[in-house]
Amino acid sequence: MLIYLDNRLNKKGKPQENYAREIMELFSMGVGNYTEEDVREVARAFTGETINAQCADNWPYSYVFDAGKHDGNLKSVFGQVFNFEGEAEDTNYVIDLILDRISGATDISPAHATHPATALYMSWKILTWFVSESITIEAPAVRELAEFFHTNPVDGDGYHIRQTLRKLFKSQLFYRPEYRYTMYKHPADFVVMALRNLQLHENSYTGQARSFLQRMGMRVFSPPNVAGWNHGQAWVNSGYLLNRYNYANRLSSSAIATNEWVDDLIPARQRNHDAMIEFFRARLIQTELRPQEYAILNDFLSEIQNGGGSAQSKYRRKIRGLIHLMMALPQYQLK
Amino acid sequence: MKATRRDALRLGLSGVACFCIEATVPRWILRSAQAMVDCLPPDRILIILQQAGGNDGLNMVIPRTDETYYDGRTRPSLQIPRGIEINLDGLNGFHPRLDKLAGWFQQGIVGIVQNVGYENPNFSHFTSTDYWEFGTIPGAPLPKQGWVARFYDNACAGAENVDALLAVVAGTSGGTPDALNGMTGYAPPTIDSPDAYDLEVSSDRALRLAAISALNSIPTLDPHIDFLQRSQNAVEVSTQDIAVAGEVPLLVEDGAYTSDSLGQGLKLASQIIRAGFGTRIFYVRQGGYDTHANQVNAADPANSGRHAVLMSNLNSSIDAFLREMELSGNLDRVLIMTFSEFGRRVAENGSAGTDHGAGNCLFVIGGQVRGGVYGGQPDLNSENLIRGNLRHRIDFRTVYARVIESWFETQALPIFGQLDYDTIILPQLPEIDFLNTASLVQSR
Numbered sequence: 194m195l196i197y198l199d200n201r202l203n204k205k206g207k208p209q210e211n212y213a214r215e216i217m218e219l220f221s222m223g224v225g226n227y228t229e230e231d232v233r234e235v236a237r238a239f240t241g242e243t244i245n246a247q248c249a250d251n252w253p254y255s256y257v258f259d260a261g262k263h264d265g266n267l268k269s270v271f272g273q274v275f276n277f278e279g280e281a282e283d284t285n286y287v288i289d290l291i292l293d294r295i296s297g298a299t300d301i302s303p304a305h306a307t308h309p310a311t312a313l314y315m316s317w318k319i320l321t322w323f324v325s326e327s328i329t330i331e332a333p334a335v336r337e338l339a340e341f342f343h344t345n346p347v348d349g350d351g352y353h354i355r356q357t358l359r360k361l362f363k364s365q366l367f368y369r370p371e372y373r374y375t376m377y378k379h380p381a382d383f384v385v386m387a388l389r390n391l392q393l394h395e396n397s398y399t400g401q402a403r404s405f406l407q408r409m410g411m412r413v414f415s416p417p418n419v420a421g422w423n424h425g426q427a428w429v430n431s432g433y434l435l436n437r438y439n440y441a442n443r444l445s446s447s448a449i450a451t452n453e454w455v456d457d458l459i460p461a462r463q464r465n466h467d468a469m470i471e472f473f474r475a476r477l478i479q480t481e482l483r484p485q486e487y488a489i490l491n492d493f494l495s496e497i498q499n500g501g502g503s504a505q506s507k508y509r510r511k512i513r514g515l516i517h518l519m520m521a522l523p524q525y526q527l528k
Numbered sequence: 529m530k531a532t533r534r535d536a537l538r539l540g541l542s543g544v545a546c547f548c549i550e551a552t553v554p555r556w557i558l559r560s561a562q563a564m565v566d567c568l569p570p571d572r573i574l575i576i577l578q579q580a581g582g583n584d585g586l587n588m589v590i591p592r593t594d595e596t597y598y599d600g601r602t603r604p605s606l607q608i609p610r611g612i613e614i615n616l617d618g619l620n621g622f623h624p625r626l627d628k629l630a631g632w633f634q635q636g637i638v639g640i641v642q643n644v645g646y647e648n649p650n651f652s653h654f655t656s657t658d659y660w661e662f663g664t665i666p667g668a669p670l671p672k673q674g675w676v677a678r679f680y681d682n683a684c685a686g687a688e689n690v691d692a693l694l695a696v697v698a699g700t701s702g703g704t705p706d707a708l709n710g711m712t713g714y715a716p717p718t719i720d721s722p723d724a725y726d727l728e729v730s731s732d733r734a735l736r737l738a739a740i741s742a743l744n745s746i747p748t749l750d751p752h753i754d755f756l757q758r759s760q761n762a763v764e765v766s767t768q769d770i771a772v773a774g775e776v777p778l779l780v781e782d783g784a785y786t787s788d789s790l791g792q793g794l795k796l797a798s799q800i801i802r803a804g805f806g807t808r809i810f811y812v813r814q815g816g817y818d819t820h821a822n823q824v825n826a827a828d829p830a831n832s833g834r835h836a837v838l839m840s841n842l843n844s845s846i847d848a849f850l851r852e853m854e855l856s857g858n859l860d861r862v863l864i865m866t867f868s869e870f871g872r873r874v875a876e877n878g879s880a881g882t883d884h885g886a887g888n889c890l891f892v893i894g895g896q897v898r899g900g901v902y903g904g905q906p907d908l909n910s911e912n913l914i915r916g917n918l919r920h921r922i923d924f925r926t927v928y929a930r931v932i933e934s935w936f937e938t939q940a941l942p943i944f945g946q947l948d949y950d951t952i953i954l955p956q957l958p959e960i961d962f963l964n965t966a967s968l969v970q971s972r
Binding site for chain 1: 580581650651652653654655697703704716717718720724725726727730731735736739740748752753755756759760766815818821876877881883884
């Protein structure tokens with residue numbers, strides 16, 4: 194962040210607000226819990242937090258507190274007036290203020306008003322990442338997790354991420370019907386799950402995941418802006434979806450799903466259409482297929498069966514087609 | 529001709545294999561198969577150009593008679609040195625890299641709307657972008673539909689025969705913009721590049737495509753499945769058209785369109801227009817405007833630094849688009865409207881950059897634009913700033929209302945509500961009368 198959000202350039206007299214704003218908006222409390230005045234004051238508190246551009250061994254930068262560029266006058270954040278001498282003391286104080294700041298967002302229900310904003314906002318982010326995008330910050334589940342996150346009994350200081358995640362992962366929330374298959378896979382989900390569902394492996398000759406991820410909207414390790422990617426419905430549009438279908442097609446082609454791989458998939462005696470559909474349903478979809486979906490897939494297999502070609506080539510065409518079609522199911526875009 | 533080609537596609541889909549759910553193909557597929565738009569005027573195309581990140585309007589359109597701008601304290605390293613800006617009307621000058629746009633300004637088809645913003649501005653990129661995309665301001669809850677979706681639905685409620693390419697997001701990998709989200713029965717095609725916009729099928733092509741189509745046409749009550757199926761439908765009905773558009777030859781020299789998302793988006797928009805498709809709304813993006821640092825290179829503030837590069841790309845790509853529109857006889861059919869989520873602080877920060885600001889300028893460009901500067905001059909005098917930021921005079925929804933009423937000839941009042949329309953928009957509309965297309969819809 195010293196580099197990405199420019200704080201290395203933040204100096205007394207002419208502070209710049211990039212990191213001060215985003216640490217509060219995106220990485221801790223969320224909007225509504227600080228004023229524009231707070232942004233300007235936090236920027237002043239962060240002055241002098243910079244980097245040493247002298248080359249070190251493996252990494253060209255190291256952290257430096259430049260006291261000469263630090264603003265030594267009084268600052269006022271959330272009504273607290275302070276000025277500490279010493280390396281990063283102002284920054285440490287600001288971080289404590291942020292972590293303990295009680296939610297003052299006007300659009301949040303009164304029940305939230307007793308909770309620290311950072312605990313609430315981070316808990317909400319964790320829940321919408323792991324459980325369901327439909328969970329709002331007002332949800333009781335957010336309050337419950339925030340309570341634990343801020344004051345968990347294991348660590349007196351609170352904000353223990355490992356303990357909080359452990360609690361979440363053991364939660365019954367994951368079993369609620371309204372939260373199952375309601376999240377859109379992001380491109381990395383789609384690509385990695387597709388490979389793992391089939392236990393297929395791209396190799397150096399066929400590896401296409403990286404360029405396809407980009408065409409599905411995700412340049413890995415290069416998010417579009419400081420907030421990261423927009424998730425959920427933002428991953429679905431015609432251009433992105435088309436590339437999901439095309440990746441499924443490539444995956445099912447002989448370059449990756451080789452003839453040997455396809456032939457070994459289902460024993461010759463069990464190659465009836467029901468067994469083929471069930472084989473991929475269990476691996477790709479897990480939930481039930483809708484009756485119409487089942488009928489369409491069955492019709493597809495029958496069309497191939499009723500056409501020309503050797504039994505072996507028909508079998509391979511059926512398998513490759515099923516992989517392509519089932520990865521183009523709307524259900525397969527959800528997790 | 530278009531209908532014939534689409535009919536052929538449908539025949540190809542339904543004639544190969546007869547699937548049992550044929551009768552339940554959703555209505556939008558049938559609608560999309562016929563290329564007609566009858567609810568918006570046929571010769572009015574809007575290109576929304578997003579300058580994402582917060583454009584420094586004061587260095588795009590330089591207030592060349594403003595003493596504060598040149599006082600050496602406000603923008604010591606950022607100010608474009610006196611005399612190298614391109615004089616437009618005495619009061620305003622373009623950034624020196626906007627030379628081609630200055631030519632179009634002299635031809636009278638570039639409008640600059642100054643002092644655009646909204647009351648009680650928000651300085652978060654994401655919150656402020658929401659206001660612009662959804663067409664609302666602080667204090668009101670975000671609507672479920674973007675501003676374009678709302679006026680489209682209002683104008684086209686119950687319309688039959690919606691074109692498959694009615695609204696197109698071109699050249700950007702940023703996903704569907706919220707402005708277009710929620711159009712009833714329509715998911716806008718989003719196309720990075722026509723080259724990669726094709727369904728690949730390694731074997732049994734017709735069979736597989738027919739099955740994918742059928743699998744995505746099953747009636748459902750699940751909103752996620754429904755959205756996915758509509759988006760699949762957008763793929764199905766747009767790929768052939770985009771392939772046709774991708775073959776439309778350039779009328780300008782190679783490299784005239786820049787290689788960024790903006791240049792590629794405008795290039796594709798031009799191809800789609802010149803191919804004769806029925807697109808009424810394009811959305812293109814140019815990112816990179818969040819210039820907290822190194823906005824200019826102090827050694828050469830006019831020509832190097834992040835903002836100069838952005839201005840240069842904007843200049844080249846819009847110019848290429850306008851030239852192709854002029855050469856193909858389409859210049860009077862297009863209106864480009866730029867926007868950015870906010871302007872930047874009047875005074876520079878300590879890193880040759882600017883922090884988030886408020887009031888800003890935007891461009892409206894096209895053959896039917898009455899060129900000139902609207903909305904008055906920005907007032908940089910520190911006594912008239914709000915905590916270092918420009919005050920706005922024109923609500924951005926007034927600009928939208930001008931476009932909705934005078935370009936698309938449909939009502940803006942239902943889109944923004946009676947109260948705000950009467951008290952904010954209506955009084956400001958006469959100030960920004962930038963379109964020659966005469967008929968102002970009477971909203972009341």
